[in-house]
Amino acid sequence: MTKRPEPYSATVMAILALVFCAWALFTLPIQGAVILVVASVLGWSGWIAFSYTRPVKSRKVIAIYLCAVGFQLIHMAEEYTGGFPHEIVELFDSPRDWPENEFLLVFVFGFGALYFFAGAGALYRIRVANFFLWWYALGAGLLNGIAHFVFPIIKGGYFPGLYTAAGHLVMSGLLIYFLVKENRRLKAADQASEPLLVR
Template sequence: MNLLPPAERTLSRRDLVAAALLSAVMCSVFWVFSSGASLWVTFVPGALITLGLVVVLYWTRAPLPAPGRALPVYAVALGWQFLHFAEEFQTGFWRDFPALYGGAPYAPEVFVWFNMASYALFGVATYGVVVHGRRALLLPSLFFVIYGTLGNAITHLVWTVMTGGYFPGLVTACGYLVIGPILLRRMWSGSTWRQVAAVVLVLVVVLVPLLVMLAGP
């Protein structure tokens, strides 16, 4: 049960500004620390599309998700992400991913710490948003939904086609073809499957050309 009064369950203009600032910070960090163009074609568009969804939630006055609907599925998705990380780490994603875009391998220890810190941030942000109504934290919470689940599924399938074989992380990424749409609908109160499909379509239209065109020879 969500105990917040209705007026506090929708986004304000201040929340929208906070989301824009967080998106700008995230994009700047991804741009600077990207190995080659690897994060430019993945995390940067993911953050911008997430911001676009926050704008939609603001304009439609969509309420924050109810804890009972959102948290169990979010927990499943985060748990699955640990399995996905294990597959990626074991099979050399930290090496093969940046190599596709002209970059040097990410140091394994950096790859581990970056992912673990990100998962902690996603969990804390989501708990703050859903349980305590900390609306300014919505962007990092939704970033995991948009890119961490849906984007992961799309990008790994594209990379597999591009390389003509298994790409590190593919098996567990396919789990997000099921988890991702369900999680998005639970986090977007009042949404329909058609709206979820529209978000997936935007991701495909934006990500696929970038993934293909900016790949190295």
């Protein structure tokens, strides 16, 4: 039988995700915060369902993830030059401001560093690092990409991040496909290595 993993990583990441979601809900414009909350729930759920018991082993999957993170930085450059924090506040007439320096420090530099540290951790099959692979795949990639096609419809014109949103959908789709495929491969390998039960 496959050995069950320790439960502590899942608990710690759930607590950290809750703290992050609470911070987002109490400080950011509510529409942006809701996207981050949904991204956290999706990321944690994907991680638990597919990569928690069997952390990613394939370097191909990690390479795709790192390419996706590199693309995320390109996307955020478009957001920054287009004034995304100010535009989202204006779009939804939010009473909360979103200072550009906070956007840069937290979401570009902070998360950017965290994404690359997670890539390094994933090379060594560190369980917590795999959470961030799913955070990008389902949250920062898929959900964010979809949102960037919705914002221009609401505004009735260009919204910062639109030009690179399709790339998000492509990169996240590739990453999701290979993460699920990797899970199936590792599961099959585990089952093949289990000794036959003697009746």
